Amino acid sequence: MSQRPEFDDRFEVLSGLAYRVAYRLLGNREEAREVAQETLARAFARWRKVAGYDEAWVARVATNQALDICRRRRPSVPLDDQLWSSGSDPANVALQRHGLADCLRKLSRRQREVVVLRYLADLPEREVADLLHTTVGSVKQHAHRAISRLRADMASPAFAFPEADDV
Amino acid sequence: MFDHLDDPARFVPDDEFRQGVYRKGRRIRLAHRAAKVAGGLAATVVVVGLAGTLYVDRRDSAIDRVEVAAQPSTDGAINVLLIGTDSSGEPPVEAGFNRADTIVVVRLNTDGSIGLLSLPRDLWIGDGQRLNATLEDGPQGVVTAVTESTGLPVDHYIEVDYAGLTALVDGAGGLPLAVNQTLVDPSSGLFLSPSACVTLDGETALALARARHIDGDLTSDLGRMARARTILGAALVELGRAGSDAGRIDEVTRALADHAVLDDDLTLDRLADIAGELAQRSEAGAVVSSPDLPLVDLMTEAGSFLGLPADAIGVLHDFGTPEGFQLPEVPGGGSGGTGEPSPVAVPGADPAIGPCEQAAG
Numbered sequence: 001m002s003q004r005p006e007f008d009d010r011f012e013v014l015s016g017l018a019y020r021v022a023y024r025l026l027g028n029r030e031e032a033r034e035v036a037q038e039t040l041a042r043a044f045a046r047w048r049k050v051a052g053y054d055e056a057w058v059a060r061v062a063t064n065q066a067l068d069i070c071r072r073r074r075p076s077v078p079l080d081d082q083l084w085s086s087g088s089d090p091a092n093v094a095l096q097r098h099g100l101a102d103c104l105r106k107l108s109r110r111q112r113e114v115v116v117l118r119y120l121a122d123l124p125e126r127e128v129a130d131l132l133h134t135t136v137g138s139v140k141q142h143a144h145r146a147i148s149r150l151r152a153d154m155a156s157p158a159f160a161f162p163e164a165d166d167v
Numbered sequence: 168m169f170d171h172l173d174d175p176a177r178f179v180p181d182d183e184f185r186q187g188v189y190r191k192g193r194r195i196r197l198a199h200r201a202a203k204v205a206g207g208l209a210a211t212v213v214v215v216g217l218a219g220t221l222y223v224d225r226r227d228s229a230i231d232r233v234e235v236a237a238q239p240s241t242d243g244a245i246n247v248l249l250i251g252t253d254s255s256g257e258p259p260v261e262a263g264f265n266r267a268d269t270i271v272v273v274r275l276n277t278d279g280s281i282g283l284l285s286l287p288r289d290l291w292i293g294d295g296q297r298l299n300a301t302l303e304d305g306p307q308g309v310v311t312a313v314t315e316s317t318g319l320p321v322d323h324y325i326e327v328d329y330a331g332l333t334a335l336v337d338g339a340g341g342l343p344l345a346v347n348q349t350l351v352d353p354s355s356g357l358f359l360s361p362s363a364c365v366t367l368d369g370e371t372a373l374a375l376a377r378a379r380h381i382d383g384d385l386t387s388d389l390g391r392m393a394r395a396r397t398i399l400g401a402a403l404v405e406l407g408r409a410g411s412d413a414g415r416i417d418e419v420t421r422a423l424a425d426h427a428v429l430d431d432d433l434t435l436d437r438l439a440d441i442a443g444e445l446a447q448r449s450e451a452g453a454v455v456s457s458p459d460l461p462l463v464d465l466m467t468e469a470g471s472f473l474g475l476p477a478d479a480i481g482v483l484h485d486f487g488t489p490e491g492f493q494l495p496e497v498p499g500g501g502s503g504g505t506g507e508p509s510p511v512a513v514p515g516a517d518p519a520i521g522p523c524e525q526a527a528g
Contacts (some may be wrong), residue, residue: 011417015188024172032174037187042229045199049421057229060424062303065230097172105234106305109326109428110252112231119169133330145303147168 004051007044014054015040018062021120025066027097035065043109059121060113063104068079070101103150185520199417229424232431233306233324240320240487245275246516247441249399250326252302253377267302267309268329269376269395272319273403274486275444280454283400285320285392287462287473291497292316295469302326306428317483318386318492319474323441324430331426332376333369335402338418339409341366342401343523350519352378364523370396389511396457397520400445404522405448407439455522458482463508467498474498474508 015036022035039062043050050057104112110132115127118139129136192210210368226346240246252268267288273283288299290414292312301308310321336342343366350359359365367375376398379391384411409415420435429438449455462481474497497508 011185011188012180014491015184016178019178020173023174023178024169027172027262029174029176033178033184036178037184038191040188041191041262041430044188045195060231064231067232068228093172099372100169100172105232106307107233108252108302108305109328109426112233112428122170124420149305 004048004049005054007051008052010051011040011042012101012160014043014058018058018122020122021059021062021116022066025063025101025121027094031069032066035062035069038065053131055121055127056113056117059123062069063116063120067101067105070098074116099150099153103146103151103153106153107149108113111142111146115146119141175425182440184186196461198403222277222479230420230435231424232433233325233326233428235306235430236312237321237324237430237432238319239316239322241489242320243277244487245322245441246320246487247273247323247325248271248310248313248321248322249307249403250302251329251395251399252326252374253329253331254466267299268307269399270298270313272313272321272400273395273400273445275441278450279451280399280456281445281448281455282348282486283396283455284460284482285396286313286460287392288318288388289471289473290316291465291467291472291474293495293523295467297470299473306430316495318494319483323366323437324434326428326434327371327434329376330400331422332398334375334422334426335369335406336367336372336421337369337421338415338416339402339405340412342372342398343367343369343403344398344401345521345523346519347521348519350375350381354379354380357381372402381519386448394455394520395457397522398403400455401522402456403442404445404449407442407444407449410483449522458484458485464495464510467506473511476508476510477519 012142018039019032023029023032024037026032037074039058042061043054043058077105104115107115114128114130116157117131125130125136125139129139132139168332177387180300185441194224205507206500232342238242249269250267251271252266253268267498270286270288272284274280274284290298292298292301293316296312296317298309298312301312306324306326306403313319314321343364347361350357352374355374355378357378359371359372359375368403376391376395379388390430406419409419423429461475461476462473462476463475475498480488480492480494483492483494
């Protein structure tokens, strides 16, 4: 007989998670903080229903809010190959965020779930598999395909994502 | 992998942050209650003022959306492309992979009728590809495959995993269906006796949608296609009915959030409109046209597929494919070994299930 955890007990973990997810997509502290707060507020409002899968829910809602902000504040940035370099100088990082956001909005439901939970929320494979009621192998496959797609969309060999298998 | 994108400063939720969470959270709870009183999916718009900021946004951002360059209708009708995915129950090699298991076009015609068209999973798309595999390229992959191989317009995209069907049906309060014959399929756990109208729960609806080996039905996948579109059509109608029932909205939107992906333009309002329209037409006894698409068997080096023969164009025209659209050429080589694609026998017009007859008055 499992007890539903109290929102308070999960507060720190969940707010950290929401912030990380939002910041990776937005690269802006104020915005990420806003998204985290909004997401946690919503989790609080629906806690009874969310408690059973809180990390997955928070990751999803924070992602969607961040994606919404991305869409609204930026016109399409053409991904100019010349701007690419391996390394994390600001221009490159901003483009990576944008590319990631762009990519997420084109994935099928399953692929998106995996990318959000594995690469934005940093949840381990086993946990992602459990949350999505599937196998670790399936999670790896979806992750691999999504990253290949991301690389292809970015169209630059210098784009420094490690192999999905290494993670 | 993306930790280089992280904030170098560690995030610490301070008191101000925490208090903000509780303050906003309480406001949202109030707004939820007000919405329940006001009633209706679309009524979330009405509640905007109360919560202070966009209430619709709050509720909506739990739902995943995708960017899809759709091919909108130009004739005033609306085509919704409904994709059902099944990430379980498949043979090991396919378990968890992205496959579009069920592909249905739901059409709101300008004359007030409803159209339901199933496209086969094994539809030849060209280059040794089949329709259900195009989901690997994401929603755009499927939409493009559909519009290019059939000419059908696509106005909206809904992708639901089968677990979602269960939640949606239960959230909407069950699925009423007429069952015209005993349906037994041990492999999917299905057992239904004939009934003029029975309300299925989510689990049963799912078993019915998955059933591939119904006793006495040798049509397997094609039979399932016919059943799937009846179920999905009925589910959308029920969604429409649920949309005006305040008690159900929470369940339905939660099911959508957990199991569906909608295109960017399919806001909750729009979905409520479409589903509501379907429900209204259904109540008014609108004609539901659910034709079978003529198909041919194709044997190619890449495997066996189903293709669209020339006479499929008639059905496609009825669903919005423009005049003058050229069906892609199908490769030769039917299963008969004569080099000619052989027509596939599609299930007869008498479905084992159907919508319940509306009670008079």
